[in-house]
Amino acid sequence: MTTLPTTPAETVADRRAEPLSARLHLWAITVDHKRLGIMYVLSGLVFFLVGGLEASAMRAQLARPGNDLVSPEVFNQLFTMHGTTMVFLVGMPVLLGMGNYLIPLMIGARDMAFPRLNAFGFWLFLFGGLLLYYSYIGAQGLYGTSAAPDVGWFAYAPLTDRTFSRGNSTDYWILGIMVSGFGSIATGANLVATILCMRCRGMTLMRMPLMAWMMLVVGVLVLTALGPLTAAQVMLLFDRNLGAHFFDPQEGGSAILWQHFFWFFGHPEVYILILPAFGFVSEIVPTFSRKVIFGYPLMVAATVGIGFISLSVWAHHMFAVGLGPVLDAFFSAMTFMIAVPTGIKIFNWIGTMWGGRIRFASPMLFATGFVAMFVIGGLTGIMLAMVPFDWQVSDSYFVVGHFHYVLFGGTIFAIFGALHYWYPKAVGRMLNETIAKWSFWLLFAGFNLTFFPMHISGLLGMPRRIYTFQPDRGLELWNLLSTAGVPLQAAGVLLIVWNLLRSHRKGAIAGNDPWDAWTLEWATTSPPPEHNFDEPPTVGSRRPLWDLKHPEDPDGRYE
Amino acid sequence: MAATSDATVDPTDGATRRDAVEWRPSRGKVGVASLIAMESFFFGTFIVAFLFYIGKDVHGPTGATALDVGPVIVWSICLLSSSATVVAAVKALARGAKAAFEFWMGATLLLGGAFVYGTAVEWRGLMLDHELFISTNLFGSTYYGLVGFHAFHVVLGLLALGMIWTLSKLGHLRAVDAEKVELVSWYWHFVDVVWIFVFTSVYLFGTGIL
Numbered sequence: 001m002t003t004l005p006t007t008p009a010e011t012v013a014d015r016r017a018e019p020l021s022a023r024l025h026l027w028a029i030t031v032d033h034k035r036l037g038i039m040y041v042l043s044g045l046v047f048f049l050v051g052g053l054e055a056s057a058m059r060a061q062l063a064r065p066g067n068d069l070v071s072p073e074v075f076n077q078l079f080t081m082h083g084t085t086m087v088f089l090v091g092m093p094v095l096l097g098m099g100n101y102l103i104p105l106m107i108g109a110r111d112m113a114f115p116r117l118n119a120f121g122f123w124l125f126l127f128g129g130l131l132l133y134y135s136y137i138g139a140q141g142l143y144g145t146s147a148a149p150d151v152g153w154f155a156y157a158p159l160t161d162r163t164f165s166r167g168n169s170t171d172y173w174i175l176g177i178m179v180s181g182f183g184s185i186a187t188g189a190n191l192v193a194t195i196l197c198m199r200c201r202g203m204t205l206m207r208m209p210l211m212a213w214m215m216l217v218v219g220v221l222v223l224t225a226l227g228p229l230t231a232a233q234v235m236l237l238f239d240r241n242l243g244a245h246f247f248d249p250q251e252g253g254s255a256i257l258w259q260h261f262f263w264f265f266g267h268p269e270v271y272i273l274i275l276p277a278f279g280f281v282s283e284i285v286p287t288f289s290r291k292v293i294f295g296y297p298l299m300v301a302a303t304v305g306i307g308f309i310s311l312s313v314w315a316h317h318m319f320a321v322g323l324g325p326v327l328d329a330f331f332s333a334m335t336f337m338i339a340v341p342t343g344i345k346i347f348n349w350i351g352t353m354w355g356g357r358i359r360f361a362s363p364m365l366f367a368t369g370f371v372a373m374f375v376i377g378g379l380t381g382i383m384l385a386m387v388p389f390d391w392q393v394s395d396s397y398f399v400v401g402h403f404h405y406v407l408f409g410g411t412i413f414a415i416f417g418a419l420h421y422w423y424p425k426a427v428g429r430m431l432n433e434t435i436a437k438w439s440f441w442l443l444f445a446g447f448n449l450t451f452f453p454m455h456i457s458g459l460l461g462m463p464r465r466i467y468t469f470q471p472d473r474g475l476e477l478w479n480l481l482s483t484a485g486v487p488l489q490a491a492g493v494l495l496i497v498w499n500l501l502r503s504h505r506k507g508a509i510a511g512n513d514p515w516d517a518w519t520l521e522w523a524t525t526s527p528p529p530e531h532n533f534d535e536p537p538t539v540g541s542r543r544p545l546w547d548l549k550h551p552e553d554p555d556g557r558y559e
Numbered sequence: 560m561a562a563t564s565d566a567t568v569d570p571t572d573g574a575t576r577r578d579a580v581e582w583r584p585s586r587g588k589v590g591v592a593s594l595i596a597m598e599s600f601f602f603g604t605f606i607v608a609f610l611f612y613i614g615k616d617v618h619g620p621t622g623a624t625a626l627d628v629g630p631v632i633v634w635s636i637c638l639l640s641s642s643a644t645v646v647a648a649v650k651a652l653a654r655g656a657k658a659a660f661e662f663w664m665g666a667t668l669l670l671g672g673a674f675v676y677g678t679a680v681e682w683r684g685l686m687l688d689h690e691l692f693i694s695t696n697l698f699g700s701t702y703y704g705l706v707g708f709h710a711f712h713v714v715l716g717l718l719a720l721g722m723i724w725t726l727s728k729l730g731h732l733r734a735v736d737a738e739k740v741e742l743v744s745w746y747w748h749f750v751d752v753v754w755i756f757v758f759t760s761v762y763l764f765g766t767g768i769l
């Protein structure tokens with residue numbers, strides 16, 4: 001059955017006694033998955049604040065028609081840096097970082113499979129991000145033109161051609177993303193190896209927490225998606241710096257090929273960003289519904305199914321190109337198909353909550369917020385999978401509204417839920433529940449106020465990536481509402497940051513298992529000792545802590 | 560309930576098992592397999608670009624006019640046979656035959672080196688006789704991109720194999736290291752398999768033979 005170690009609590013006071021430089025040095029040289037995970041999340045949060053500032057500046061510019069707060073050039077840089085930052089420097093590192101922190105604990109391992117590779121991956125991500133932002137200073141180069149990249153986060157050819165993108169800003173975009181991409185590849189391989197090879201005794205694949213399954217598929221998707229992206233970026237780098245012609249229409253090159261390469265990465269990337277969120281929610285919902293997850297094997301099958309199908313839907317981002325009826329029909333059908341396993345998950349979460357004793361603590365608030373918002377984003381996604389509808393609204397604010405419901409209402413809400421859920425484990429202290437609830441409701445209200453009107457302004461014809469709009473087109477009200485949501489969201493995010501900071505010192509002591517949860521990470525102390533478990537644990541079911549708390553009725557017999 | 564670490568009660572049948580260590584795959588093997596999977600997609604992208612642009616050049620030289628398949632077949636045989644010699648080397652190391660290991664590893668290095676030399680000779684001819692550079696046209700871009708990245712990986716493999724050979728000469732390599740050497744040999748096999756795809760794309764489809 002379940003064996004659990006008893007670990008003497010590492011006293012916080014011991015560590016505080018060391019001088020600051022010694023403590024920072026420990027963080028810089030660490031190969032411990034927990035410290036690396038925390039560093040991933042913290043740097044991701046800093047980039048999140050930066051990306052949020054960029055978004056706020058755009059919304060301020062678009063508050064009224066004909067505004068001249070920022071110039072068109074700066075606006076182009078803002079949406080490029082916002083998108084690039086949120087995808088590559090917030091979503092990926094925070095999600096991979098949380099996987100880093102939690103997966104070894106959840107599967108009862110001492111560390112990741114390759115701890116030094118793990119540290120290497122983190123530093124590559126961080127310096128890749130800094131390289132991207134260094135473009136604000138360094139990209140003027142010899143030409144004295146544009147500072148930051150301004151070609152959009154998917155950098156379509158031939159905009160990225162030397163002819164149209166002078167200076168070095170696009171090169172910074174390529175290199176920053178490529179360097180941090182190498183870090184993601186390292187972490188992807190590490191996650192796969194850790195989950196397959198480092199599980200403790202009794203932890204069969206079908207006994208793993210669902211989050212481990214989701215992270216396994218994410219690791220595989222990182223390996224399949226980032227190779228083509230890196231190759232395409234190398235080609236672009238050759239085009240710009242060695243005079244090659246991969247994406248140069250004047251020499252017979254194809255701008256469409258870049259789109260294929262980019263979206264072959266770009267769509268799996270969407271699932272890299274959402275599957276870990278599914279994982280968080282699949283851990284939080286059962287704990288706060290006091291029930292086992294509904295349909296565990298089906299959830300596993302749906303996750304693997306999503307992984308496969310996500311590799312063959314990429315051209316739904318390219319319907320407006322004119323690929324012809326055959327390709328359009330194929331990618332449209334595949335996109336409808338991927339909605340099936342995703343829908344299965346939604347129903348399984350609802351099935352888990354159904355009839356449960358639900359506790360609406362802050363993690364559960366964010367998790368249910370996630371389910372509701374993600375359903376809206378998923379439904380507009382199905383609308384966009386219809387080719388004629390996509391032709392109508394492609395590159396409009398409808399699309400912007402759609403993917404923010406998926407990636408903000410979805411991924412970011414789930415990340416905040418996960419932060420509230422596992423913060424006590426990582427820090428040893430509880431977050432303040434009152435502040436947490438205020439931040440959730442502010443964020444929830446602000447989010448919907450900003451992004452719901454975007455669907456309407458998009459249907460009315462508001463194009464995305466445009467620095468201003470004309471009056472008297474019926475767009476003023478919707479744009480103003482979108483901007484009005486920004487202060488609410490900012491207040492919600494700042495409250496979360498404040499909560500994270502103040503609870504670090506002032507929060508109530510958490511204990512090992514503050515939520516009465518069932519997975520292995522709650523068996524060790526909070527924060528866990530460097531070696532995680534004094535003795536390698538042994539598990540006999542999917543809920544080892546249930547077995548421990550209810551020896552008369554262990555779970556193994558029902559699985 | 561807390562059983563000790565070497566005896567556990569199996570909840571499915573209630574039997575006590577003594578230290579039944581469960582099988583897990585080797586993390587080294589999974590790690591290298593992951594790297595190879597990622598690299599396959601990387602090369603696949605370059606191969607797609609090469610095939611997609613065949614015949615789309617607005618001016619020459621192209622694969623049909625500039626490439627000479629004859630010598631490349633010779634160099635390819637060198638590279639592919641080095642997959643066999645590296646297998647022989649790994650087997651020799653596993654049974655502790657140091658001299659045989661160094662012989663077969665040395666042969667692998669020579670064969671791989673011959674392939675890189677062949678690529679260099681070919682590139683020299685393309686640049687001097689056909690004035691083909693990466694900036695000349697689409698064929699130049701895709702050819703140097705694909706063949707160049709393959710050659711780069713061959714060189715990386717040679718560096719890794721060369722380090723192993725040097726470690727063995729210095730007496731730092733033991734039979735227990737055989738799995739690590741085998742993992743490097745996996746990478747070497749991968750580089751060879753990629754070459755089969757590159758050869759088919761560049762020298763068969765790209766020249767019009769197929």
Ligand SMILES: [Cu+2]
Nearest residue numbers: 267270314317
């Ligand atoms: Cu997509």
